[in-house]
Amino acid sequence: MTTSTAETPRETAGGSTRFPLVLGLDTFGDHEHDAEDRPLSHAQTIRNVVEEGVLAEQVGVDFFGIGEHHTDDFPMPAADVVLAAIAARTKRIHVGSAVTVLSSDDPVRVFQRFSTLNAISNGRAEVVLGRGSSIDSFPLFGYDLANYEELFEEKVNLFAELLKGGPVTWHGNLRPSLNNQDVVPYTEAGPFRTWIGVGGSPQSVVRAAHYGFSLMLAIIGGSPARFRPFSRLFLQALEKFGREPLPIGVHSPGHVAETDEKALEEFWPRWLHIITKMSKVRGFAIPTLESFRYEVGPQGALFIGSPETVAQKIAANLMTLGANRFDLKFGMPGLSPDSLMRNIELYGTKVIPRVRELLAESTRPDD
């Protein structure tokens, strides 16, 4: 953890964390519409995401993540290719997945792609392994969702072996074995940072600790505070496995505009549309304006509003959860490039400095 020693340790409600505060942005390559609400092509949406990543660095965002998806609403199956384009045009910002659906991918290829991204970006690559709420990759690549747990367990195990470097020997049930196999490209300075995205299963938290992966709490509904025991569980599990503490991050959806009203007005119809569509496929109830407002409020998982509103909510939740990183999942299918670029600009220039200020205030020794 050479990057963290320069930072002053910070006490939080969840315990001591020795890691620098990281404030990032995530996208799922949400299909964009133009100012007249006409859908852009998938290709144009992808080119726009590259510009969004470049802008994110310019305005001071620490991390830009892209989550793998396979639908017309989220045409983003090859996130690592897009991340490479961003890496080639940036110098400082970290680039990574949010998430990589490892269960329906080949761990060897995931390692090779992200090790290549790490080379292109001079060590700025990170990978978040998980399921996400995307299930579309399973039929696409011929996997059965019923095997999800076994696939994930086994592939995480192989991925951890690959990260160690050197020839790999590995045996499993669901993927062909490897026998003293060289896997390139080698990383230059040890393994790139790997996270496991956790949605609500405590045993997944323990698994992340077992492999020495960082913990990314994906909080997309309900009260963020209910994840507080997970931070404690992660730290205690790391201790039990004889490992040093590792970073804890939070990923949540949201939208920033000049005012609360404008942010809500832009986001709500797009949210309603996409969740209604998902409801039909997955058979759950359609959200109401009331349930939406609850999620936007202090007890909910949506980070929507003016820079001040969003900064206050991020700072409060980082404190509560003892986390040192927050990644705002910005965008929603149908939002315009202008609205997204404005969101990124406000997040970098207003939200990030304000969160840093709020957390510095809260940890002043004379408080």
Place this chain on the structure above:
Amino acid sequence: MPLSVQRIAVLGAGHVGPVIARMALDAGFEVAIATSGSPENLDLVTQVVMPGVEARWAADAVAAADMVVLSIPLHRFSALDPALLAGKLVVDAMNYWAPADGAAPMFQGKELSSSEIVQRRLSQSTVIKSLNQIAYQDLEDGRRPVGSLDRHAIGVAGDDSNAANVVGEVIDRIGYDPVMLDSLRAGRVLQPGGPVFGAVLTRSEFERAIHTAAVQS
């Protein structure tokens, strides 16, 4: 059947099991949790995420319990030995949710509700369907004390009305209004694709949603 419940065993420690265990503990029940493996593997999780709940072997947890909550992934249900649950009051909190979890051959037919299929397999147990329709992330926040105007509802469906009432009392103590449905077949409205699945509703909203769906079908 027990006249009332004191000890609850929760089978499954994924997303849902720990939430149900915590709520039951808050409501004053004695709670044990178990998976298919050794309780040692659950010790740390139990200690930190549900302090006060006891991790046990499934057979021991079930033997001591007045009520068993099944919160394992439904596609694992066929691996569960029905003898383990013989003679027990069993709350089926599982869902057959193919678009999210994949297809399971045992549950693919349209004629029976998923809990009727569970009851057929657990022929020595009394199965009640409940605790399945509110998302795990909303369950704890959705609780309200008795008499609250905005108290939310949870459906309770069973063929054995005495057993259903016993479960209804547990639901009430946990912090929800039980809405009683008079058979496992009627419990179909609680399933994915049904009018109340995934929704946090008051009793009147819940009853209206079910009624509207019945009129439309």
